[in-house]
Amino acid sequence: DSGVTQTPKHLITATGQRVTLRCSPRSGDLSVYWYQQSLDQGLQFLIQYYNGEERAKGNILERFSAQQFPDLHSELNLSSLELGDSALYFCASSVRPGGETQYFGPGTRLLVL
């Protein structure tokens, strides 16, 4: 158990819908990262927050957005969902904004039908 929690564990929805994935970092960690794992793209970085502020952005679609709240939990919002958005979404956390180990949560499996 890494100490990073993610909800929900599974999510099934339809194309065009919007969903919110939630992540709580390890106690004391200020930085949160979101990654997507799909069959054809492997594990891909989406976005990083540090102490409430966006720090880095990867190949995140404009339909996707994220935020980190004052209590340091983070939410990833996916809208206008397409079949290709079906994937595993992982959250990771670390104490500092970089140069150290990131600890991953168990993931949210999203299935878009």
Added chain:
Amino acid sequence: DQQVKQNSPSLSVQEGRISILNCDYTNSMFDYFLWYKKYPAEGPTFLISISSIKDKNEDGRFTVFLNKSAKHLSLHIVPSQPGDSAVYFCAASAWGETSGSRLTFGEGTQLTVNP
């Protein structure tokens, strides 16, 4: 542009023997390297890391070697156990004050340890 590559999709070894997993990278700005173990439908589990200022780091049965000139790192598991069977991912990061710290992952190597 695949900046981190694991060229062996699978590796099979006998219990008690050494497992060697390899990883190559192209970005010379990477300064921190990690190995994660992953089971299907679970999150990656951190195993061991190494900073670019070192060439070796050891933790129990796991040792990571870094060869910066060759842009190559490897993970040695000795002795291998059946419970080590999983997918192993190599990852690298290059931290920038304004660019944050993202992990770039390899494609993974499926390790199978046979009893």
